[in-house]
């Protein structure tokens with residue numbers, strides 16, 4: 001059936017995982033237990049080893065460990081379960097710390113993550129703990145909420161590890177392939193920055209990293225779509241990674257200028273059902289780039305710039321029934337400017353998000369892993385989407401428009 005990794009951390013409820021491993025075995029799953037050092041104080045690795053039929057692992061280094069075992073384990077997993085998740089381990093997951101085997105594997109795996117916390121009520125209610133849970137939720141982890149009752153410390157409240165049957169049900173749900181509402185559809189995505197050359201070695205660009213476009217591509221692939229991804233290239237730009245088995249549905253075309261992007265996207269448009277225009281296209285191009293390298297001189301220079309091609313407008317003009325989703329990054333009056341762009345460009349949907357003014361920082365927009373804003377529909381509806389990880393946001397946008 002499925003390969004299930006269970007990371008066990010230092011909670012008094014760790015002994016209950018013996019029952020979970022036993023139930024998973026009866027359901028036909030392969031189970032591999034990873035224990036933190038503290039977890040070994042609460043449950044015997046021998047018990048877990050016997051029930052799972054595999055050595056219960058806790059060492060990251062040592063004579064019995066092959067060099068990259070943590071990567072092999074991370075790839076093996078169909079689902080990564082953290083049960084019980086101690087307050088400490090939750091913090092490590094949220095921060096991306098990787099100083100032992102379970103936390104290193106957690107960071108290295110792309111398997112869906114399921115987290116079942118267990119702790120004293122006062123620990124559970126601490127804002128710092130709740131903050132870490134929010135972070136994990138924002139990254140797509142599923143939380144199996146702790147139950148209420150008499151805790152090991154004698155207090156009564158929330159914090160007991162969820163019943164094994166509930167964790168089993170959550171594992172079954174995580175293993176169910178997601179619905180594929182976009183199966184059979186092809187989506188054209190423009191992403192990343194465009195550039196305009198000044199001379200043979202210099203160019204002007206903007207701060208886009210392509211991360212939002214990559215997240216949209218990955219979310220579309222996960223929902224069954226094929227993706228033609230036209231990506232403006234610059235240093236550090238983010239390329240989408242297809243989920244396992246979906247590699248064949250992803251085509252990436254690398255471009256540099258707005259003109260290249262328009263030409264490449266127009267070539268793909270007739271094969272597509274919808275367009276996601278997330279690229280940050282330069283509005284101007286250098287009129288006459290120097291073919292060689294310009295030499296330094298004392299006098300001031302000025303660059304004549306002309307409007308560059310409007311990629312989205314070109315696509316819109318050539319469209320034959322495709323739907324269009326645009327993005328607008330604004331420093332002021334986000335929703336009003338977004339509505340204006342939606343109408344002006346004749347789009348079906350537009351996601352408008354605030355970006356930082358010069359010298360300020362922001363959790364939305366360019367070069368940050370999170371984004372949030374408002375999804376506007378051509379029929380006048382709007383859907384606010386709070387700040388979350390760009391992957392989660394991409395999924396929420398696609399689910400709202402499909």
Ligand SMILES: Cc1cc2nc3c(=O)[nH]c(=O)nc-3n(C[C@H](O)[C@H](O)[C@H](O)COP(=O)(O)O)c2cc1C
Pocket residue numbers: 008009010011012013036037038039085086087088089118119120123
């Ligand atoms: C008897 C005992 C029970 C504990 N139970 C819990 C618990 O249920 N949840 C929790 O978050 N921490 C609990 N702790 C504290 C953790 O074991 C401690 O924070 C440890 O550093 C966690 O390490 P780990 O996250 O690497 O497993 C307990 C400690 C003791 C001594």
